Amino acid sequence: MPYPFLARAASALLLVASVACSSSKDDTPAPAKPGISWTVDNSNLTANSMQLQTSTDAYEVGAYYNLGAVASNYISLRIPKAVGTYPFSPTSVAGASYSVLNNSVATAVYYAGANPIGNGTVIGAGTIVVQEVTASQVTGTFTFTGIDRDTGNTKSLSNGKFVVRL
Template sequence: MTYPFLARATTALLLVATAACSSSDDEPTPAPATPGISWTVDNANLTSSSMQIQTAPDSYQVGAYYNLGGVNSNYISLTIPKTVGTYTFSPTATAGALYSVLTNNVATAVYYAGANPSGNGTVIGAGTIVVTEATTSQVAGTFTFTGIDRDTGNAKSLSNGKFLIRVQ
């Protein structure tokens, strides 16, 4: 005994399943597969995949070193909110950054951007962090900032910043 309606139903289900699994040009581009932080400073493009991550209730504190050779390096630290959005540094913003130049493993300059570390409610420097993806497993986005050395008043600008951070 044959069941022609069963053959037609199976064919229809296969067509629906194939259409549901096909890709579309409207799907978002996935985040890069390699975690890290990259930025441009002093006309140099730097990338670091060696990161330290601390989790706070509403943000991630991420630090990364870029080795300039031997005991000289640069260090970047970002305070990244845990939700998708654009965050301009302000006294009340969760977002912030700092950039350090280390010579012989000693910080010779530290450039702050965001809420003043002394806690007096002012903002040092300026910047923005854009979180484009925030899931339980990763956070991704872009940043740009100009940090100010509190000791000298000198400024350092970082641009073209990108990050992909895996979180636990």
């Protein structure tokens, strides 16, 4: 062979190319785990179960956090179907509620958002931020202060995060 260095160079290039193309690392991000988490009364909670209903303009998500055999908390979020920041207002579809349950009976319900949703007086305050909407999931954050209509007491939820599979 008249050019032996070319054969060695070509072999080396093929080896480098095959190693570069056969990396075992997958750069595809892993899907986020579905769920809802929040902070209330200095406790970080993550829902044990979730349910989803879809309306024309929002995803309505409910989630339970069980504290034990006789008590649990329930959070309900009305999440708009488009990416954006949604402060609760008389015309916003965004809204939330938080319930404290004892033996499946609500002992206190804290509402935040328009009542009825989208065209009434705002009770409480809050914001839902929709960060991503795909064909398979919606993700984002929330914070709100709900008001118990019967007592006037308030409950503040912060550090809220959601990943909801559609």
